[in-house]
Amino acid sequence: MLTAEGCAARRQRLVAKLKPTGPLLLGDPLHLRYLANFSVDPFSAS
Numbered sequence: 001m002l003t004a005e006g007c008a009a010r011r012q013r014l015v016a017k018l019k020p021t022g023p024l025l026l027g028d029p030l031h032l033r034y035l036a037n038f039s040v041d042p043f044s045a046s
Contacts, residue, residue: 002033002034002037004037007034007035007036010034010035011035011036014035
């Protein structure tokens, strides 16, 4: 099960490796689930 702490740690590791200059935009539902524990409703995804 994904936890808030685990998702926050994943986001911190991603930002540390990418060193973005602006906000990160994620569009893949799998990435949103892994990094934010956010599930996209399949009917509203398209």
